[in-house]
Amino acid sequence: MLKVNEYFGGSVKSIALENEEGTATIGVMEAGEYEFGTATIELMTITSGSLDVLLPGETDWKVFETGSTFRVEKDVRFKVKAAGQVAYYCLYI
Numbered sequence: 001m002l003k004v005n006e007y008f009g010g011s012v013k014s015i016a017l018e019n020e021e022g023t024a025t026i027g028v029m030e031a032g033e034y035e036f037g038t039a040t041i042e043l044m045t046i047t048s049g050s051l052d053v054l055l056p057g058e059t060d061w062k063v064f065e066t067g068s069t070f071r072v073e074k075d076v077r078f079k080v081k082a083a084g085q086v087a088y089y090c091l092y093i
Helices: none
Strands: 003-007 012-019 022-029 032-037 042-048 050-054 062-065 069-072 077-082 086-092
Touching: 042 062, 050 086, 062 069
Parallel strands: none
Antiparallel strands: 003 012, 012 022, 022 086, 032 077, 042 069, 042 086, 050 062, 050 077
């Protein structure tokens, strides 16, 4: 069963699925700055656009372009900034 998620007043939307790789979401976000929390390790791949990411414990923002992946550990918070619309695939492990 697919599950639709909506955050930040509709500025971030995703569809969750479960398959042989595990649980994942495919989503989009409008331009803006957002903070997320994790319950599992997350591998996020940018599929369209560019995303600035501030990972826990870091002081410098890192830019992730289309095709790049970053890892976020379990039970932490991280920030992202999108200058334009961004699409992503997030695998929860």
